[in-house]
Amino acid sequence: MRRYALVAIGGGFGSLLRFAIAQWMAPMPVWSPLSILLINVSGCFLIAFLNFVSDPAGEIYLGPNSRVFLMVGVCGGYTTFSTFSLISFNALRHNTVLDLWLNIGLSHLLCLLAIWIGALVASVLPRAVAIFARWLRS
Amino acid sequence: MLATILVFIGGALGSIWRFWWSGWVAERFGETFPFGTLVVNVVASALLGLVSGLILRLGATDTAAALQQFISVGVCGGLSTFSSFSLQTWNLLMERRWLAAIANIIVSTAVCLASIALGWQASVSVHL
Numbered sequence: 001m002r003r004y005a006l007v008a009i010g011g012g013f014g015s016l017l018r019f020a021i022a023q024w025m026a027p028m029p030v031w032s033p034l035s036i037l038l039i040n041v042s043g044c045f046l047i048a049f050l051n052f053v054s055d056p057a058g059e060i061y062l063g064p065n066s067r068v069f070l071m072v073g074v075c076g077g078y079t080t081f082s083t084f085s086l087i088s089f090n091a092l093r094h095n096t097v098l099d100l101w102l103n104i105g106l107s108h109l110l111c112l113l114a115i116w117i118g119a120l121v122a123s124v125l126p127r128a129v130a131i132f133a134r135w136l137r138s
Numbered sequence: 139m140l141a142t143i144l145v146f147i148g149g150a151l152g153s154i155w156r157f158w159w160s161g162w163v164a165e166r167f168g169e170t171f172p173f174g175t176l177v178v179n180v181v182a183s184a185l186l187g188l189v190s191g192l193i194l195r196l197g198a199t200d201t202a203a204a205l206q207q208f209i210s211v212g213v214c215g216g217l218s219t220f221s222s223f224s225l226q227t228w229n230l231l232m233e234r235r236w237l238a239a240i241a242n243i244i245v246s247t248a249v250c251l252a253s254i255a256l257g258w259q260a261s262v263s264v265h266l
Contacts, residue, residue: 076156
């Protein structure tokens, strides 16, 4: 039951953040699918980072409740597959085939890249922080 | 202020729905392939297609704006997820299950796009 409450609150805040960024970027003279692309890519970076630092099989910096709140709630609510699909559908409807393939190609490619970078950063960060702390103490 | 509340509650409900269903599907069909995420993304896409078609027909009304904020941004956005989808694709790649990883990308993209079209088509027959 507590898990459901954590997912609800995390998902609410994640969705609000997505809404705020999309609203903020809407009047900008940029490629219109860019806001959702940036949201999904940054969410992928975040989930891979969190996955690494809360992995039950590895060194744990975050407990299981934080893991559910942040990964299932915040990241899940923040990123969206449905709007990504709607953008593809609208590109099809308006016959802008280049937009369709750019949206699909860039989303999958950049999100996988973000997953890789997120895990990479998480794997070196604890050691980097430890080295920095030692340097501060010296 | 109303928009903030609608998005928050919609996103919270969508996220609970995703947590509940993806867990249930994973339990029944196993976690060898991310069926749970696929199912929630497909359902969210069908719902978004339906609601987007309705919003277009409603035009610039308060009802349309509220539907957009509560269902499109909130519920559909909270229910569907790109981050878990990409993380699961990445995990399949790390396990060297190339075919499953590529199938996850192609099937998710194609079926969700088809679901949007299906929902959009269904919205035509709704009497407003």
